Amino acid sequence: MSLDAKTVTRIARxxxxxxxxxEVETLGKDMGSIIDWVEQLKEVDVTGVDPMIGTGxxxxxxxxxRVTDGNCRDKVLSNAPEREGPFYTVPKVVE
Amino acid sequence: MSSIHDLTLASARDALKARKISAVxxxxxxxxxxxxxxxxxxxxxxxxxxxAREAAKVSDEALAKGEGGSLCGIPLGIKDLFxxxxxxxxxxxxxxxxxVPPYESTVTANLLKDGAVFLGKxxxxxxxxxxxxxxxxxxxxxxxxxxxxxxxxLVPGGSSGGSAAAVAAGLVLGATxxxxxxxxxxxxxxxxxxxxxxxxGRCSRFGTIAFASxxxxxxxxxxxxxxxxxxxxxxxxxxxxxxxxxxxxxxxYEAALKRGVKGLRVGIPKEYHVEGMPAxxxxxxxxxxxxxxxxxxxIVEVSLPHTKYGLPTYYIAALAEASSNLARYDxxxxxxxxxxxxxxGLYEASRAAGFGDEVKRRxxxxxxxxxxxxxxxxxxxxxxxxxxxxxxxLKAFEKVDVLLTPxxxxxxxxxxxxxxxxxxxYLNDVFTVPASMAGVPALSVPAGLxxxxxxxxxxxxxxxxxxxxxxxxxxxxxxxxxxxxxPTIHAGVSA
Numbered sequence: 060m061s062l063d064a065k066t067v068t069r070i071a072r073x074x075x076x077x078x079x080x081x082e083v084e085t086l087g088k089d090m091g092s093i094i095d096w097v098e099q100l101k102e103v104d105v106t107g108v109d110p111m112i113g114t115g116x117x118x119x120x121x122x123x124x125r126v127t128d129g130n131c132r133d134k135v136l137s138n139a140p141e142r143e144g145p146f147y148t149v150p151k152v153v154e
Numbered sequence: 155m156s157s158i159h160d161l162t163l164a165s166a167r168d169a170l171k172a173r174k175i176s177a178v179x180x181x182x183x184x185x186x187x188x189x190x191x192x193x194x195x196x197x198x199x200x201x202x203x204x205x206a207r208e209a210a211k212v213s214d215e216a217l218a219k220g221e222g223g224s225l226c227g228i229p230l231g232i233k234d235l236f237x238x239x240x241x242x243x244x245x246x247x248x249x250x251x252x253x254v255p256p257y258e259s260t261v262t263a264n265l266l267k268d269g270a271v272f273l274g275k276x277x278x279x280x281x282x283x284x285x286x287x288x289x290x291x292x293x294x295x296x297x298x299x300x301x302x303x304x305x306x307x308l309v310p311g312g313s314s315g316g317s318a319a320a321v322a323a324g325l326v327l328g329a330t331x332x333x334x335x336x337x338x339x340x341x342x343x344x345x346x347x348x349x350x351x352x353x354x355g356r357c358s359r360f361g362t363i364a365f366a367s368x369x370x371x372x373x374x375x376x377x378x379x380x381x382x383x384x385x386x387x388x389x390x391x392x393x394x395x396x397x398x399x400x401x402x403x404x405x406x407y408e409a410a411l412k413r414g415v416k417g418l419r420v421g422i423p424k425e426y427h428v429e430g431m432p433a434x435x436x437x438x439x440x441x442x443x444x445x446x447x448x449x450x451x452x453i454v455e456v457s458l459p460h461t462k463y464g465l466p467t468y469y470i471a472a473l474a475e476a477s478s479n480l481a482r483y484d485x486x487x488x489x490x491x492x493x494x495x496x497x498x499g500l501y502e503a504s505r506a507a508g509f510g511d512e513v514k515r516r517x518x519x520x521x522x523x524x525x526x527x528x529x530x531x532x533x534x535x536x537x538x539x540x541x542x543x544x545x546x547x548l549k550a551f552e553k554v555d556v557l558l559t560p561x562x563x564x565x566x567x568x569x570x571x572x573x574x575x576x577x578x579x580y581l582n583d584v585f586t587v588p589a590s591m592a593g594v595p596a597l598s599v600p601a602g603l604x605x606x607x608x609x610x611x612x613x614x615x616x617x618x619x620x621x622x623x624x625x626x627x628x629x630x631x632x633x634x635x636x637x638x639x640x641p642t643i644h645a646g647v648s649a
């Protein structure tokens with residue numbers, strides 16, 4: 060079943076992806092068919108089964124709390140599409 | 155007369171060490187092949203011939219002194235998902251079209267440390283999302299193979315389609331790939347080459363652009379398993395900068411080639427006999443069983459009861475992780491920006507312009523299954539089914555040492571045969587996804603040609619960190635299959 064325009068628009072807003080009106084319809088149809096297909100997982104009995112978060116192969120590690128990397132501000136900023144000195148710039152968010 | 159383009163990675167390595175060829179000569183031959191053929195194949199997004207020649211010179215100096223690492227002077231291609239210091243890295247996306255990483259991924263740093271020469275960055279599906287290399291913002295990759303008597307353009311598989319095409323056509327001696335649900339194995343099968351997806355945690359993910367972090371794993375792609383073994387030994391290893399990297403010694407994989415399969419128990423998962431599988435794929439699978447039995451292995455039927463849930467579980471887990479990982483492309487810190495009067499407007503416009511259709515679709519589905527009211531029904535349930543899928547494998551490996559299956563349900567299809575229904579497209583990965591979900595290692599080896607003359611692969615799936623047994627069994631198939639075919643478009647074919 061197609062996802063309706065309102066649902067697609069709400070999800071797109073959550074994902075911060077601007078959509079054209081014609082995209083809403085196509086995406087609703089595609090997403091609906093994928094969602095219908097994954098519905099088959101409802102038939103699996105998962106009572107008492109723990110969720111698998113990762114493969115669990117790596118053990119959590121601790122290390123000394125000290126700076127091991129850094130002092131590379133210009134490198135970090137080197138791909139900024141717009142900047143002013145050592146700052147990223149964005150449209151005004153506080154009046 | 156055998157040409158420089160007939161060399162495998164292993165034989166090139168030996169010829170370099172013996173000073174029968176120079177690294178500069180070898181590198182120039184490959185740069186020349188790329189110039190001749192890649193206008194058509196489009197396997198490279200960025201070529202780095204000047205840096206490659208420079209690196210080859212350094213390699214020759216080391217070799218002259220009897221020094222140099224295991225890959226000294228070997229020309230490779232790097233999937234454009236690995237960050238390379240000072241060399242543009244795009245993930246085949248418009249949103250990273252001008253991104254120049256100021257650091258090196260651990261996998262590529264390991265290869266460089268061993269002396270490899272990088273010829274450039276290889277094309278892929280955008281953010282590694284696809285099975286046909288049709289979603290790249292830099293255009294589709296063409297498979298160097300052709301159907302008998304036909305000039306129709308075939309897909310190389312995906313997402314590591316540029317890596318697969320470049321290796322198969324002889325433009326590079328080996329390449330890096332990444333595999334989230336089959337992105338090394340399926341393109342390897344489609345192009346008649348070998349590829350290994352190691353155990354999750356075997357190769358560091360540091361500096362590899364993330365798609366689905368709990369699944370992404372780097373691995374080698376090359377013309378045979380010996381070459382893959384040499385590459386994997388260099389790529390693998392513990393990395394404190396990746397919290398999922400596993401601290402366990404890296405074996406000398408090349409030595410495993412000679413082990414043989416005598417007494418090896420090979421499991422055949424009965425659920426992989428899927429409905430509608432072409433008869434020639436079934437026949438190839440049976441052939442694979444016969445080859446391994448003739449080489450001394452025992453064939454055992456096993457059951458992986460949750461196989462049919464692998465793909466839907468994958469598409470929930472992977473897309474949820476993707477929606478989260480790709481949130482970083484916001485037009486502020488790096489990547490393309492489309493200006494707008496508000497901050498949210500800037501995000502929405504930048505992401506609308508920067509992402510392609512498949513990536514948008516996947517982010518939106520991932521966002522949906524993580525959103526309030528749907529999380530438990532979709533995401534949490536998928537994580538539980540994933541546990542069951544992993545348990546299937548662990549139980550099977552109590553009885554057998556490796557599993558044998560086809561790699562893909564078909565050979566390479568044509569660029570214009572792409573199914574319009576996304577679910578149909580996802581079915582390409584039906585045999586490769588379950589091993590990714592479980593985190594176990596798997597590989598694909600070329601095993602034969604289909605009736606139309608395009609390659610088909612067989613997949614072997616192994617126990618955690620037992621890539622060596624996979625390589626041993628895979629090599630037994632290589633020897634029996636004697637796959638010596640070459641694609642129509644190949645560097646060794648003079649125009």
